[in-house]
Structures are given as C-alpha cells and as structure tokens.
Amino acid sequence: MKTPLRTFVLLTSAALLAPIAASAAGDAAAGKVIYTANCVTCHGEKGMGDGPLGAALNPPPRDYTKGVFKFDTDKDGKTGTDADLKNVIKNGAAKFGGSPLMAPWPAFTDKQLDDLIAYIRQFKK
Numbered sequence: 001m002k003t004p005l006r007t008f009v010l011l012t013s014a015a016l017l018a019p020i021a022a023s024a025a026g027d028a029a030a031g032k033v034i035y036t037a038n039c040v041t042c043h044g045e046k047g048m049g050d051g052p053l054g055a056a057l058n059p060p061p062r063d064y065t066k067g068v069f070k071f072d073t074d075k076d077g078k079t080g081t082d083a084d085l086k087n088v089i090k091n092g093a094a095k096f097g098g099s100p101l102m103a104p105w106p107a108f109t110d111k112q113l114d115d116l117i118a119y120i121r122q123f124k125k
Helices: 003-024 028-038 082-091 110-121
Strands: none
Touching: 028 110, 082 110
8 A cells, every 4th residue: 555545544544433532532511410410419519529428428538639549440550540430430439449438320321421430530630
C-alpha cells in the first residue's frame, strides 16, 4: 500500500471510530441526575464526602475532589480506573476490602455507570 493511500485509510478509519470512542465516555449531565438522586446524601453536593448522612459515617464517604481511588478491582495494576469505579459502585466497597457503608448499587446499567463516573470525575480539583 502506498504511503498516501495508507495515510488516507488510517485517517478515515480514525474518523469513523471517533464517534464510537466518544459514545463510550459517559454523559456528565446525565450522571449529575443520577448522583443527585442516589449519591449526594453521603458524598455531598460538591463530592467532598460531606453529605448530610455522610457526616455521621465512619469511615466518611470518599471525597471525590481529591481524585484518589484506592481499589484495583480488576487487577490491572491501576487503581481508580473507570472499571474499578464501576465494580465498586455496582458491587459495593466491602467486596474489595473497603467500607461496608458503600453499599452495592446493582440496578445501575453500564450506561448509567458511565454517566455517573463522568460526573464524579468532574469533582477533581
């Protein structure tokens, strides 16, 4: 394959795949709706772990503004990946050695989890 044709094929492929990659990321606006309905009570409006119920919990809920997540649930050598967050939200933190106060939320769909994680990631300062 000649270089110009190869370049064209690669660029065309990248352009066709870009919408697929973009759709894989969550919608933070949709995630905010889920967060407000389900997470704000413990994690707080600004994700600082200071919600009205969270203030009474020991250990306190995770402060998302720090952007630090401690679990490597899928054993890929990286903590706090989207897959790790999905696993903790869906299965609860206790399953991975964390607090049983972070209960499992198994009813969320993968799309809802993607949206929620996109919103949570926006808290990092």
